[in-house]
Amino acid sequence: MNFLDFEKPIAELEAKIEELRHLSNSDQINIAEEINRLQTKVDRLLRATYAKLTPWQKTQVARHPDRPHFSDYVARLIAEFTPLAGDRAFGDDPAIIGGLGRFRGRSVMVIGHEKGHDTDSRVRHNFGMARPEGYRKARRLMEMADRFGIPVLTLVDTAGAYPGVDAEARGQAEAIARSIEACLDLRVPILASIIGEGGSGGAIAIAAADCVLMLEHSIYSVISPEGCASILWRNGDSTKDAAEALRLTAQDLHKLGAIDEIVPEPLGGAHHNPTAQIDSLGEYIERNLAELLPRDGGVLRARRREKFLAIGKNGLG
Amino acid sequence: MSWLTNFVRPKIQSLVRPREVPENLWDKCPQCGNMIYRRDLEKSLYVCPHCGHHLRLPAKNRLAMLFDEGKHQRIELPKTPVDPLRFRDSKRYTDRLKEAQAKSGEQDALIVAHGRIGGVAAVVAVFDFDFMGGSMGMAVGDGLIAAAELAVLQEAALIVVPASGGARMQEGVLSLMQLARTTVAVDKVKERRLPYVVLLTDPTTGGVSASFAMLGDIHIAEPGAQIGFAGTRVIETTIREKLPDGFQRAEYLLEHGMVDMVVPRAQLRDTLARILGILRHRGPAGEVLSLVPQTGAADAEPGH
Numbered sequence: 001m002n003f004l005d006f007e008k009p010i011a012e013l014e015a016k017i018e019e020l021r022h023l024s025n026s027d028q029i030n031i032a033e034e035i036n037r038l039q040t041k042v043d044r045l046l047r048a049t050y051a052k053l054t055p056w057q058k059t060q061v062a063r064h065p066d067r068p069h070f071s072d073y074v075a076r077l078i079a080e081f082t083p084l085a086g087d088r089a090f091g092d093d094p095a096i097i098g099g100l101g102r103f104r105g106r107s108v109m110v111i112g113h114e115k116g117h118d119t120d121s122r123v124r125h126n127f128g129m130a131r132p133e134g135y136r137k138a139r140r141l142m143e144m145a146d147r148f149g150i151p152v153l154t155l156v157d158t159a160g161a162y163p164g165v166d167a168e169a170r171g172q173a174e175a176i177a178r179s180i181e182a183c184l185d186l187r188v189p190i191l192a193s194i195i196g197e198g199g200s201g202g203a204i205a206i207a208a209a210d211c212v213l214m215l216e217h218s219i220y221s222v223i224s225p226e227g228c229a230s231i232l233w234r235n236g237d238s239t240k241d242a243a244e245a246l247r248l249t250a251q252d253l254h255k256l257g258a259i260d261e262i263v264p265e266p267l268g269g270a271h272h273n274p275t276a277q278i279d280s281l282g283e284y285i286e287r288n289l290a291e292l293l294p295r296d297g298g299v300l301r302a303r304r305r306e307k308f309l310a311i312g313k314n315g316l317g
Numbered sequence: 318m319s320w321l322t323n324f325v326r327p328k329i330q331s332l333v334r335p336r337e338v339p340e341n342l343w344d345k346c347p348q349c350g351n352m353i354y355r356r357d358l359e360k361s362l363y364v365c366p367h368c369g370h371h372l373r374l375p376a377k378n379r380l381a382m383l384f385d386e387g388k389h390q391r392i393e394l395p396k397t398p399v400d401p402l403r404f405r406d407s408k409r410y411t412d413r414l415k416e417a418q419a420k421s422g423e424q425d426a427l428i429v430a431h432g433r434i435g436g437v438a439a440v441v442a443v444f445d446f447d448f449m450g451g452s453m454g455m456a457v458g459d460g461l462i463a464a465a466e467l468a469v470l471q472e473a474a475l476i477v478v479p480a481s482g483g484a485r486m487q488e489g490v491l492s493l494m495q496l497a498r499t500t501v502a503v504d505k506v507k508e509r510r511l512p513y514v515v516l517l518t519d520p521t522t523g524g525v526s527a528s529f530a531m532l533g534d535i536h537i538a539e540p541g542a543q544i545g546f547a548g549t550r551v552i553e554t555t556i557r558e559k560l561p562d563g564f565q566r567a568e569y570l571l572e573h574g575m576v577d578m579v580v581p582r583a584q585l586r587d588t589l590a591r592i593l594g595i596l597r598h599r600g601p602a603g604e605v606l607s608l609v610p611q612t613g614a615a616d617a618e619p620g621h
Contacts, residue, residue: 177528177532201524203493205527208497208500222493223484227551238406246490247489308501312398312494
């Protein structure tokens with residue numbers, strides 16, 4: 001397990017527990033008691049720390065390398081997953097994965113950013129930063145889902161669209177714009193879940209949805225705290241201030257009306273108990289999908305468009 | 318509200334104010350470095366007479382230039398909640414807004430007007446780059462929605478002229494939401510089969526390029542305009558790649574298939590008028606569509 005800087009006291013206790021566990025071969029009863037005592041302390045500390053994470057700490061949790069990613073969710077929630085590759089114009093972008101499958105028995109199209117889990121896969125998926133081909137694939141799959149009356153589930157987890165020469169040459173801006181347009185044009189339900197980082201245009205490209213769910217410690221923002229600090233504060237030391245000012249936490253975004261529902265995370269964040277997190281997101285998706293499915297396609301589309309037009313009318317309330 | 322009070326009078330006032338005379342009489346071309354007499358610059362639509370470089374054209378001059386005889390009517394834009402996030406960096410966002418408003422005399426970075434272009438009814442929404450870099454927040458989004466709704470109401474063409482660094486950071490995720498909101502807005506116009514033309518000017522980047530600005534029926538770019546998603550500095554620092562010559566310039570986008578044409582400012586109005594005319598005035602239906610031979614025409618035809 002990787003520990004974040006503010007989790008240091010927790011990490012130290014966990015290390016102590018681990019040490020005691022190795023000793024407990026010598027079957028002394030008071031070691032077990034000591035382990036229990038420390039475990040309670042760890043839980044209390046985790047609860048206290050995670051109850052009042054600052055926006056910058058949440059940013060670190062949202063980017064945690066052990067946080068469950070797209071492929072983890074798909075492996076546990078989607079049966080018969082059949083990935084579909086390519087934008088039919090230039091190439092396939094592994095930073096966005098998409099495909100057909102079954103969610104709780106129902107056919108779905110699943111699309112999302114994949115960041116990768118080790119050096120090799122991170123490089124292969126370009127750390128979840130998509131090129132135009134990724135967004136064009138997303139659009140193609142959304143249009144296909146629309147034709148077959150299959151709902152679309154998206155999982156958002158990206159620092160942002162890839163800022164490279166090749167991406168610009170092939171029309172990154174246009175690809176994102178068309179992908180947003182495709183989301184807003186669907187006559188089937190589209191449900192987006194922000195599972196980690198929701199980085200700017202690269203995120204909303206697949207998140208202009210009927211229902212936007214967001215994990216408790218995820219972030220969603222127009223710019224990264226680092227980028228904002230370097231532009232507005234003109235230094236890199238104000239990252240924490242920028243994270244604060246941007247209101248990028250699920251709690252603030254819910255108040256602003258930019259997301260629809262917050263999905264709680266297990267004690268210590270999604271990375272402390274990935275399976276519990278994946279299962280609980282599954283419940284939230286199922287409930288919201290059940291609500292959207294009976295609606296007429298035209299009504300869904302009109303309602304989605306009106307929803308976005310109405311966002312932001314009330315400020316932080 | 319007219320061209321006279323909005324544009325001519327302040328211009329005259331700025332010219333007669335003695336303290337500012339030295340700065341206002343001459344401008345330096347950022348491209349070739351030559352000095353340009355201000356009145357020449359205005360006559361040439363802010364195109365450098367020495368090298369042809371297209372300087373940024375103030376929003377009001379843009380409106381005057383696009384409409385028939387410069388005649389147009391500004392529309393009042395909806396009031397928008399100010400500073401929804403209570404954002405503050407080294408300065409309060411509300412203070413930055415007030416400064417920009419005082420400097421420009423406008424409420425925000427978008428101006429909307431309607432009138433005729435080549436006789437065709439048109440609604441034009443122009444970004445004011447001088448207003449916080451033309452950045453797009455709630456007010457700009459609302460302005461574009463109002464412009465699109467007016468175009469639908471008047472069965473007019475919608476022309477948008479972006480000049481923007483992208484989304485307005487000080488409005489956080491709400492500025493990001495404008496990507497979806499403005500997409501819905503321009504789609505309303507397109508659904509009604511009314512022309513939606515984007516006139517891409519320097520610069521069109523970030524969230525503005527990644528939404529309505531790349532969704533036009535026709536994309537016309539001004540020569541040399543920077544158009545792209547990521548800023549050049551961001552690309553250079555994060556990727557450590559050397560950027561090719563002319564990268565993200567209008568001509569580069571033309572070469573890469575992202576715009577229909579690059580048109581010098583002097584020919585812009587006529588080009589736009591021609592396109593709108595062809596799209597909107599499709600000629601007498603009988604002459605174009607009739608497949609039935611006209612009486613007498615067959616007899617006159619020899620040899621059949």
